[in-house]
Amino acid sequence: MKAYYLGRVAYRPTWELQERLRTQVLTGGPETLLLCEHRPVLTLGKSATPTDILRATDGVEQVRTSRGGQVTYHGPGQLVVYLLLKLDHYQLSIRELVRAIEQAVINLLLTLCFWVPGAVHAILVANDYYEDRRQADLLAAMARLR
Numbered sequence: 001m002k003a004y005y006l007g008r009v010a011y012r013p014t015w016e017l018q019e020r021l022r023t024q025v026l027t028g029g030p031e032t033l034l035l036c037e038h039r040p041v042l043t044l045g046k047s048a049t050p051t052d053i054l055r056a057t058d059g060v061e062q063v064r065t066s067r068g069g070q071v072t073y074h075g076p077g078q079l080v081v082y083l084l085l086k087l088d089h090y091q092l093s094i095r096e097l098v099r100a101i102e103q104a105v106i107n108l109l110l111t112l113c114f115w116v117p118g119a120v121h122a123i124l125v126a127n128d129y130y131e132d133r134r135q136a137d138l139l140a141a142m143a144r145l146r
Helices: 011-026 094-115 133-144
Strands: 002-009 032-038 041-044 061-064 071-074 080-084
Touching: 002 011, 011 032, 011 061, 011 080
Parallel strands: 002 032, 041 061
Antiparallel strands: 032 080, 041 071
């Protein structure tokens, strides 16, 4: 897998890059991970309507996408991760893949919290979301760390 940190970038060129990389992955190229922050942007998915934007967004770019969902804000300070994967290689359902990615992020945050004190300032946890109660309790305790 190749990985790239793009820094703070506009949404539209990053989306175009993803489309090019997607084609490469599907034709035998390496899977790719992109990390970036976006300049302020609202992405409007396939099911978005103008009424989904609930307040004025002066100066915030709006980009209609071919992806699912409604409206998502991306902006400075949010680390965005795009994975371009050959899904058939993993033999996972979409739900299983999302859970595996989620678990990888949780493991990374746990590592940062224990090995780099202060790197994680707060984690908001819905305790009943996690099937493993010990994991939920640990994450709740981490959220209280300052």
